[in-house]
Amino acid sequence: MLNELCFPPSRSPSIENRFHANPDTQNIRKALLEALEKDDWSVFEAAAFNDAETLIEKMRFDNGKNCLHVAVKTGSQSVALNLIKLAHERRLDLINSKDLTGYTPLMYAADSATDNLELVDALFNAGAREGLAQALKSAAQRGHVAIATRLVGTDVDAPTVLAEIIADDAAHLRRVKANAARLLIALGVSATDALAYAVEHCPEEAASFLFLLGANGADALASAANARDQSRLARLVSAGADVETALISLAKHPDRLVHYRDVSFLNRINYSERWRRWHETSRIDTAALLRLLKSGDTATMLTLARAIAPEHRGWDELAKSGNVEALTALRTISGKDESETCLRFFVVNGHWNSLKTLLDAGVPASRTLESLLRDLRASRPGSLEYRNFRESLKLLFVAGADGLPFPEELRDEINERKKEISSFSPSEVNAAFLSAITNKYTADAALLLDKGADLIAALQYLSQPEEIDDASLSSEIHLLRYRERVGRLGIPNLIDTGRVTSEALISREMRIARDMEAGRRSLGIRNLIDAGAVTAQTLIDRVKAGDMQVSRAIAKHRNIATDALVELIVQGDQETARVLVPTLTDGQLALTQAVRCNDLNLARALIEIGADGPGALLSLLREKHREVAGRLIALGVDVHTALMRAVREGHDSDKTAIGDLIMIGAQFSIALLRAVALGETETVKKILNLGGTSAATEALLTLSQDATLAYNLKASRLKQLIQAGLNTDRVLEQLIEDRKTAQLKTLIALGAPTVKLLIELSKQRNRIGARNLIIAGADFITAMRTLQIDGEQVALTVLVLALAGARERMVPAVSL
Numbered sequence: 001m002l003n004e005l006c007f008p009p010s011r012s013p014s015i016e017n018r019f020h021a022n023p024d025t026q027n028i029r030k031a032l033l034e035a036l037e038k039d040d041w042s043v044f045e046a047a048a049f050n051d052a053e054t055l056i057e058k059m060r061f062d063n064g065k066n067c068l069h070v071a072v073k074t075g076s077q078s079v080a081l082n083l084i085k086l087a088h089e090r091r092l093d094l095i096n097s098k099d100l101t102g103y104t105p106l107m108y109a110a111d112s113a114t115d116n117l118e119l120v121d122a123l124f125n126a127g128a129r130e131g132l133a134q135a136l137k138s139a140a141q142r143g144h145v146a147i148a149t150r151l152v153g154t155d156v157d158a159p160t161v162l163a164e165i166i167a168d169d170a171a172h173l174r175r176v177k178a179n180a181a182r183l184l185i186a187l188g189v190s191a192t193d194a195l196a197y198a199v200e201h202c203p204e205e206a207a208s209f210l211f212l213l214g215a216n217g218a219d220a221l222a223s224a225a226n227a228r229d230q231s232r233l234a235r236l237v238s239a240g241a242d243v244e245t246a247l248i249s250l251a252k253h254p255d256r257l258v259h260y261r262d263v264s265f266l267n268r269i270n271y272s273e274r275w276r277r278w279h280e281t282s283r284i285d286t287a288a289l290l291r292l293l294k295s296g297d298t299a300t301m302l303t304l305a306r307a308i309a310p311e312h313r314g315w316d317e318l319a320k321s322g323n324v325e326a327l328t329a330l331r332t333i334s335g336k337d338e339s340e341t342c343l344r345f346f347v348v349n350g351h352w353n354s355l356k357t358l359l360d361a362g363v364p365a366s367r368t369l370e371s372l373l374r375d376l377r378a379s380r381p382g383s384l385e386y387r388n389f390r391e392s393l394k395l396l397f398v399a400g401a402d403g404l405p406f407p408e409e410l411r412d413e414i415n416e417r418k419k420e421i422s423s424f425s426p427s428e429v430n431a432a433f434l435s436a437i438t439n440k441y442t443a444d445a446a447l448l449l450d451k452g453a454d455l456i457a458a459l460q461y462l463s464q465p466e467e468i469d470d471a472s473l474s475s476e477i478h479l480l481r482y483r484e485r486v487g488r489l490g491i492p493n494l495i496d497t498g499r500v501t502s503e504a505l506i507s508r509e510m511r512i513a514r515d516m517e518a519g520r521r522s523l524g525i526r527n528l529i530d531a532g533a534v535t536a537q538t539l540i541d542r543v544k545a546g547d548m549q550v551s552r553a554i555a556k557h558r559n560i561a562t563d564a565l566v567e568l569i570v571q572g573d574q575e576t577a578r579v580l581v582p583t584l585t586d587g588q589l590a591l592t593q594a595v596r597c598n599d600l601n602l603a604r605a606l607i608e609i610g611a612d613g614p615g616a617l618l619s620l621l622r623e624k625h626r627e628v629a630g631r632l633i634a635l636g637v638d639v640h641t642a643l644m645r646a647v648r649e650g651h652d653s654d655k656t657a658i659g660d661l662i663m664i665g666a667q668f669s670i671a672l673l674r675a676v677a678l679g680e681t682e683t684v685k686k687i688l689n690l691g692g693t694s695a696a697t698e699a700l701l702t703l704s705q706d707a708t709l710a711y712n713l714k715a716s717r718l719k720q721l722i723q724a725g726l727n728t729d730r731v732l733e734q735l736i737e738d739r740k741t742a743q744l745k746t747l748i749a750l751g752a753p754t755v756k757l758l759i760e761l762s763k764q765r766n767r768i769g770a771r772n773l774i775i776a777g778a779d780f781i782t783a784m785r786t787l788q789i790d791g792e793q794v795a796l797t798v799l800v801l802a803l804a805g806a807r808e809r810m811v812p813a814v815s816l
Helices: 013-021 023-038 041-048 067-073 077-090 105-110 117-125 132-142 145-152 158-167 174-186 191-201 204-212 217-226 230-239 243-251 256-278 284-295 298-307 315-321 324-331 336-349 352-360 366-378 384-401 408-422 426-438 442-450 455-462 475-489 502-531 536-544 548-555 560-571 574-580 588-596 600-608 613-622 626-634 639-649 654-663 668-678 681-705 711-723 728-737 741-750 755-763 767-775 780-789 793-809
Strands: none
Touching (some): 023 041, 023 067, 067 077, 105 117, 105 132, 105 145, 117 145, 132 145, 132 158, 132 174, 145 174, 174 204, 174 654, 191 204, 191 217, 191 230, 204 230, 204 626, 204 654, 217 230, 243 256, 243 284, 256 298, 284 298, 284 315, 298 324, 315 324, 315 336, 315 352, 324 336, 324 352, 336 352, 336 366, 336 384, 352 384, 352 442, 352 502, 384 408, 384 442, 408 442, 426 442, 426 455, 426 502, 442 502, 455 502, 455 536, 502 548, 536 548, 536 560, 548 560, 560 574, 560 588, 560 600, 574 600, 588 600, 588 613, 588 626, 600 626, 613 626, 613 639, 613 654, 639 654, 639 668, 639 681, 668 681, 668 711, 681 711, 681 728, 728 755, 728 767, 741 767, 755 767, 755 780, 755 793, 767 793, 780 793
16 A cells, blocks of 8 residues: 555656655665554654655655655554654644645544544644644544544634535435534534535535534524525525524514514515425414414514414414403404404304404404304205304304394394203203204303303213114114115115115114214214313313223314323323323324424423324424424434334425435434334335345344344344345345355344355355355255256356365354
């Protein structure tokens, strides 16, 4: 290697005559090379400093390297350290000298195979200052913690180095890039500072990567919005910055004109960029508004509301929260159409409590009443449409709008119903309540609740297994219902035509009846939730009471289990929260909400009780919320399991998510083992297709060396991989080439097939490869028989010779 470093005399004109023509100089060169090869300082010193003129500064090797370059690059530690000392003492131009590639000795030291802090310290003590940035980059990519730590402590621009490492598309694997970046961040280099450089000078992927590593994009967004920098805003949004947090930050600016202008500007760029890039229209501004509502910051909420589109002000969610004060304040900056449109929606859909909240906040209902009366008059009496409009009018009346000019006959009907209900016994109240809920007579249900209807009893009935009354189970009833239905529809009777037996038909009709009953009961629970009668607190109470049947039935609807889970964590009731996860919810949505609000304590608590971190991470990456996703990654969420799921589910948005996960360090090999452990054969096939031989090799080696798994389980998982299409021949062949005999033996012992590969190696006349495979335990007997049957005499001869060679090396000897 050292001879290759010698510079031919013809390439160095300035010293050509001296080195090429002078035999003494050639002898010096030879002596220097021998000294470097042996790392012998005494020989080197004698050769280099044998006259007063000193040739050491002028002597050059390959690519203009001086002696110190060569000593450092080739690992001649003794020569390098002594040469550094003498160069410093005699002020020789070696320490900061660059070769033709621009590399200094310090840069070569950082790029060496070992983390040689002693050498780097010696260079610094001797005045090394050139090439700090490249040295830090090389040290980080090599994983040299000690050298990187020393370099970060200098005046090097470490954030820029971090950005350039991430942006570097040279032959580095993404895993190397991720590890290098994480090393620098662990040493205190700011990902946020690196972001400022990356946004201006690097491809978009660099900013995306920095968000996943924890860079603060929200502040960068706020700064860009304040500077009216549309281009920078667009790049930050596209890279996945936290727009929601940025909007809140801008809304808190003390200058009303400034915050209105900046929020509007950022919001417009966000919507246009997300639509342009991904055809996405998620209402991030509404999410920011609701986040402020939950935190109790009504003043900032109103500030933000002024700057966003009226239709994004979240009237529906605000009403569901029951916050009358916030709604009252919001009305002062809103037009009538916004709140009244929301009010009509709640009336028509039976959202009792939300409707009351809007009315209590002073939202006028006169226009809603007028429109409902118009619709009622336009519909046909007796029709379902007529019935629904009439029920909506009743609900509006009993919710508190009774001061409006309702038709007298409707007033009389409602008042008469109130009198009737007041005479009901408790059992009659409960029966009427069940009927009202399952048929969505919400006004009636509200009156019955006021009378004392037993909500829990209703829930317990509605959550029972799908049983139907004895009368409904009778064969005669089912047959009668069937005949009536086909007669009404004018279609052939299958029993009369002989195509179906009466028993089969009865069985089918019973299934239909059960499905209808199940749907009716489920609808009843949903109606109770929509009405606001069943809340997250209801679910918490039922869980604490041990009523899991009702709890499961409630948890199926909307996000009620998520709200309950968050409430329990906030209350510090971890014990009850653990009952919810994973029985009633996987915690994914709660975890996503926590990190979007930057509530890391809540997020940690959710992860601790088993919330689905990989699922939450994947959902955020699908929505391009990389900065928020970075918070989950920092909390230690399993990126490999997230990768496995992304491959398994295969959504269009998962292509980007897979790229992000690989970028941050997720490995196909580990994802592959996760899928194998779950027995997901189709997922295994997909990962093998994406990850290729390298992922398969890593997975097999990891599996074979896993001390936590029993031998039988390892063998079983290897079998699963083979059945899923894993070509073990490629893996074994790679291990043979790499001379990894121990790993080869382990895989063969676990059941990796060898006959096909052994035959192929023999046909290729690769005697050494066949020999090494036999030494590792390959089935040479079957391979020999196959070759003999096929008449492959040459290959058989190669295999016999390979066996003989294996016998010589194996203890004890292998016998045929």
